Amino acid sequence: MSFIIRQLKKYLFFEEPEKRERFILRPGARPADEEGSGSFEKAKEKKKAESEKAPEPGDEVKSDIDANLTHMKDVYSIPVNSDIVLREFDITYGCRTVRAFIIFFDGMTNTEVINNYILKPLMVDSVMPLKDTAENLEGYVMRQLMPHCQVNISRGYKKAVEAVNFGGCALFVDGLSVCFTADVKGWDHRGVEKPNNEIIIKGPQEAFNEVLRTNCAQIRKRLKDEDLIVEDILVGRVSRTPCSILYIKDVANEALVQEIRRRLEGISVDYMLDAGELEQLIEDSTVYPSPQVISTERPDYTAELLVSGRVAIIVDGSPNVLVVPITAFDLMHSPEDNYIRFPYVNLLRYIRYIAGFLALLLPGLYVAITNYHHEMIPTDLLLAIEASREKVPFPSLVEILLMEISFELIREAGLRVPGPIGPTLGIIGALILGQAAVAANIVSPVLIIIVALTGIGSFAIPNYSLAYSVRIMRFGFIFLGALAGFLGITVGLFMIGSWSTALKSFGVPFMSPFGPKTSGRYKNVIFRAPEWKMEERPDYLNPKKKRKQAEYSMKWKHGKRKGEQD
């Protein structure tokens, strides 16, 4: 009850809006709080400090192995927890024997590696005579006894537990107040496969999978550039999901990277499992229908977007990578646009925009015209529609809603039915239902055409999320069209337009480069210029380097031939 009153109060009474810094991506901007040094250097220092930070009190690894053992058993609820493996053994060090144990999850780790490169050296090789009888056991274990490439020393339990949770193995040795963590991930996962949802005909056919590092590597192998930075951030208080921020150091705007870092660090949830969740946690407006983040499963497309100065976020366990910031027009681009020749791209884009227009407005326009603007229809068509509607008992609004809803139904059901039945269901649904509905005089035949065109239009939209938003808004336009004809539809367009122009995706106005106007509007927004003309990165991203091509990118066309010179 008090909550309701509080909410009511919020709506009814004026209270001073809290001071919020709105992030606006400005040209050449450095983050406002760090004059002088770039945010990249700052981040570097921060990371360094973090890795050297002493563990919090109470979290330090004890030098007494029994204490460590009880602690770890406690943490992992051994023996209730059955897939955790705790193996105790002895290390012979010089002439003494030291107790030790390792702990790891069965199934998440590669036992082969543990056996051969961790346990074997520790248990067997340590017996061999030492070349160097240094007193320092810690250094001895680290440098000689663990022939594994990824070993870290941690002084706190937390890090060790984190590592074990993420497919590592922790080694505790008696007498040492540190533990060693080795990365021995070895769970089963999907290999690199063909993309399932963003299918293109020409171009690379590799998709991201669910493994973070594989995904990073997929991008890195395309962008062979040491300036490509992969920054890790753990999101989720409990799940500690590793996420990577990818950007090209000398291209991406530092303020932008800083803002993304800030948003990711500012997420306070327990579990964060997928990129789809992360998208909702970092986007600017959750209510706005269309997505403000590109979520792609194609490494090549991600690389292309990174080159233009955008930033990618990879979430471990999710085959989709988020790329920000974007504008409304980027959502109408397909990865294939880069790989096919320029005349075809323009035709395709043109068709895509028509498809978007149809998917968004066609039913609304149909309702508006048939209910308000009869004079617009050519007389022959008008009489045909009138004849076909003569026996239909519903008003055209009900008629179109009926068909739209059954269309969505077929779509959703087709997704759920297993494998090969899916398309069949679609055909049955579309053909039989449509045909029968017309025969039964429930809908008019013209309407079937409208709904079919709308459906096809919405599938031609390259971005999956955008297609959703278009479908939602379509219903709004149907109602507005039924309310006041073209006036209603125009007011609806105006409202959506106002909202879009007020919106920002990570500091970039959503409707740029048209509102606000920036340069390069005719290069790669609605139309696409030839490849050699793509000299500049999008202006609205304010990248560090404006140009990405030489002025004459086809050098061979200009200078002389070698033979001629000689």
Added chain:
Amino acid sequence: MSVFTWAMVILILAYGLIRTVSYAVWNWKNNNRAGSVFIMLVCIVMIALPAYILFFRT
């Protein structure tokens, strides 16, 4: 006008009035007396004008 329309009109007017008056109060508290008075005047016009249109104009 139907009952529903009346209800809508009254609801909108009441909402606008309460919110604006609360803004005036906020201004008064923040030492903007003149501004507060101005907002109150706006409030009066806001109620008077629709009332005139709805009731008193022949």
Added chain:
Amino acid sequence: MQMDKRIRFGRWEAIMLITNLICTKVFLYFNRMTAEDTGNAGWMMAAFTSAMALLFYFLVMSLYGKFEGMDILDIAEAGGGKVLRTITGFVLGGALFVLAAITMRKFSEDIKTISLPTSPLSYVMGFFMAGVIIAGLLGVESIVRHNAIVTPIATAGYIVILLGIMPNIDVTNLLPILGTGLKDILMKGFYRTSVFAELLVLFMLPPFLENPGDARKVGYVAITASSFFFVTGSLVYTLVFPYPTSMEPFLPVFNMARLIGLGRFFQRIESLFVFIWVMSALVYLSTVFYFGVYTVSKAAGLKYARPMMIPFAIILFSAAFLPVDLLSVIKIESEIINTWGWAVTFAFIGLVMIAAGAGKRAGRGTKGR
């Protein structure tokens, strides 16, 4: 004012904003008004009016030099203190408000006439109001950017109308060349400088501009662009509708669009232009309304303009109902707004600037700092 401090926009957006504000009346009544004033020489009057507006603007702007980057309220304060600032703010805000109310009424009546004849006016106006309130709440950024998108589209639509009507033109309609006489062209043309009344929004813009020096240029470009619309509009209109009948159409451009018929299929498309009209009308209304509220709130020293949107929207909605019928709306429009608008836009602002200049010289400027 609130977070607006950080909001900036470029020259292009400002030009589009001002041009759309001035040119929306081409869709409404401008052509008929020129025909009523000067017969078939309306295009001459339009050209003369534009030239006069440029001259006035030049004069006003020559006073502006010292105050670069300030809006008219700050200028008034620099010269005449708080009192002048408040007076200026209320005069300008009031003027914008009258413009918004009349245009709102007019557009609603138009839409009612051409596509929703049996709906009550409040129903039609409700749609406009909804758009205006939402744009007002979303703020100046959204309005300005929307202008930058809508104005080119509206221009394209307008040019399509002009091209589509080409087969119907008759060049002899321009004769006798001087229309109802040179005196009419000059005298009425002078008063009709009022069609540039919306320029006063420009004097509120400088703080928002990325480069405050642009304000001057924005004005010149916007006036020139508008004069293009005015002249082509009335020229083509006169060429299509011969003089005595050219005074009749209630909605000149709509009537022109009705005549478009290119073959059996490409005709009866005037309803499509409802899109363009309503769109530019909504942008116009939201801009004028927003800046009206903004000016008044700033003059009253309010910290936030947004909470004033709803009360002022209610006032606007009721004020639009004040004229009893369409004829009185047209009368107000042509006899008050379009006859005396220049007094506010050019004379009043010029006076304020002169006063401010004098005040500054008298030493107030240093104290204000």
Added chain:
Amino acid sequence: MKRTVVYLRIGCCLLLLIMSLALSGCYDQREIDEMAYPLAVGLDVGRANILRMTLQLAAPLSIGGGGGGESGGGGGGAGGKPVSVITVDTPSIYSGLNMVNNVISKEINMSHAKVIVISRKLAEKGISKYIQAMMRGREFRPDMFIVVTDDPPDVYLREVSSVLESNPAKYYELLLGKDYSSYYPEARIADFHHAIERLDIEPTAVLSGINPKESVEEIDMMGKTGEHYLDEGRYEAGNVPAVSELKNVAMGTAVFRGGKMVGTLNGIESVCFQMVTGRYNHSYWTIPDITGSGNVIVMNVVQRKRPKTTVEMKDGKPYITVRLDLEGDYTSIQSTLEHEKYPEAIENKTIEVIRENVTTFLRRTAEEFDSDICGLGRFMKGKFLTWDEWEKFDWPSHYRNSEFNVEVKFKIRRTGLIIRLMMPELSAAPRVASGSVKGGWLCRYSHGPW
């Protein structure tokens, strides 16, 4: 967080607004099948009231092809009449629409009316008030055609039953908006309306009528004057020697002065009318043979440029010069004489014929009708500086005194598919003796030397 609250607030406002709008009802919302669409409107002098109005309503089920209902019965619908005609006597157009709504169940929507048919009687009484009423209405289109008939429109509209098109609207659009016959002008209501109010031009309408002939015998009874041919353009609608299933014929022009009809032009005069106004497209002209035998030469005459017209005032009389610039193709030469060899002679003959026709037509408009339908006054306007002077000059009062001078330029450009004999020195064709009138051209085609 706060931002979302703002959006939520906006969303709530929106929802409330839309709900209120929705609940208050969609006032203008009309389904297509709740409307009846007249395709033509007829106006006549009423007996029971001032005006007799006839509406020709489209019957969608028979035009649009019956409702897609195999199961519903009815089906096909090709059998029914495409239109249904209603006649009411009424004081004015709009009150007539009200009355019609008492008869039929659907609301009348005029936005698809293509043509307005006016009886001659009404036209002679004056129709400007009705035209004005239609121009004011939102539903009437400004591009409706305007037609005057000798017969009552109710009879006329009942007779309209096109054979080639199932949809009468298409029939009207193709018939009246066509550009391949010049025997009647293109008359749209918007132009008509303008012309009523203008000083420098007078309105015209298409002349149409019912051709009642049922059989060829009726044509036989029209009689013929000897062996000489009659120009096909001398007819007016209603007395055209044709028999067809289609009873209504459009031919000729109705001439108005102000809002009142003052006379008619026949087909050939209508052609001249369009030549002078520059809206002439092309038509076949029948030119008598230069030798004076009963044969004819048929010429496809095209307007090359818009005519140049000048008006001079001399001793208070307008001297009007019209310069026509035409060109043409041979379409047929009946005589066996090789007329192709003498293009100049034929050109001159054509010029003579056209000039005579145009001059007669112009004189007729000035002297008989006193109505400047060609808009020649438009060329006088430029001589004045201001509108007041032009109004004071009062062109309509001067027009009847006009002197006309028609200059025609005509050049034969092409010869159709047969080009032989154009150049005498190249042709080695044997000369066929003249005088064999009958079948002369026939033997050229079938027994030619090639």
